[in-house]
């Protein structure tokens with residue numbers, strides 16, 4: 215007697231999306247970004263479907279070890295590098311590639327007892343002012359790293375703040391050029407938005423995340439509609455209750471919705487404790503029995519209410535898609551004032567996941 219809410223993760227869609235990434239960046243190798251438990255899909259569940267990738271990029275040591283223990287022998291990149299000098303012992307033992315974004319990390323590398331050289335991603339601050347060396351510091355950092363016996367290959371890495379924008383790379387690429395001046399070093403710069411829309415930034419290794427899962431880096435589903443990317447995650451449930459409203463009747467907490475006329479509504483077993491966004495307003499798209507309709511009333515912890523006017527045949531047990539093939543996760547996210555990334559990552563552990 216399980217509650218009818220469940221998610222699916224489509225392995226075929228993952229393989230397909232990785233193939234689309236390869237077509238989009240034919241000259242580059244691919245780091246498949248699987249941080250945050252593979253964007254909420256479950257790293258243990260998905261990594262084999264992405265095994266055609268050249269490497270996996272993530273940021274928790276636990277996730278890296280899970281991959282190694284599962285038999286993944288190819289590269290693993292720690293996107294945020296190491297957090298404490300002691301982490302170098304595991305980086306060495308598990309043969310991980312690490313980003314280096316601060317001088318203290320270079321010092322730690324110099325002092326570490328490593329069994330073999332570790333490959334490094336030298337992170338340059340492209341202007342986003344999160345992690346990384348400023349362009350004028352990058353060459354000194356490179357020279358220090360290059361002189362260390364514990365350092366193997368060095369790659370220049372940067373990330374962009376505004377890659378969705380057609381002009382968003384102009385200044386950041388200038389800063390990266392300044393950092394790389396006189397250095398003969400390969401580069402890894404491109405997130406999903408660059409992988410799709412900025413071939414000038416592909417260089418040696420691209421680092422797509424969100425497009426592997428079939429959602430848009432811009433937050434707008436239309437922007438990837440012609441790419442052939444397929445949604446990997448669906449969130450599904452069923453109608454578990456029905457109400458017939460009269461004009462003026464209120465619905466749910468705060469009576470946030472009032473019926474304008476006679477109206478039939480359905481109660482769906484899915485709420486914010488499942489990862490459905492509590493900020494989803496009246497009008498957020500949802501499908502019932504394959505018919506598009508909308509959320510009405512406040513999202514509760516365990517339930518939402520939906521308009522059944524467009525689907526009069528619907529009743530108890532009717533299938534509901536919260537997001538997936540038909541209702542794009544980007545559309546739900548946009549309505550709720552967030553991005554598909556957040557919704558995927560916020561799927562809660564109480565939702566059973568079926569791998570298909």
Ligand SMILES: *Cc1c(COP(=O)(O)O)cnc(C)c1O
Nearest residue numbers: 247293373405406421422423424
């Ligand atoms: C998360 C992340 C990516 C992937 O970003 P998407 O927008 O999901 O493609 C790439 N590089 C770094 C450094 C990241 O942190």
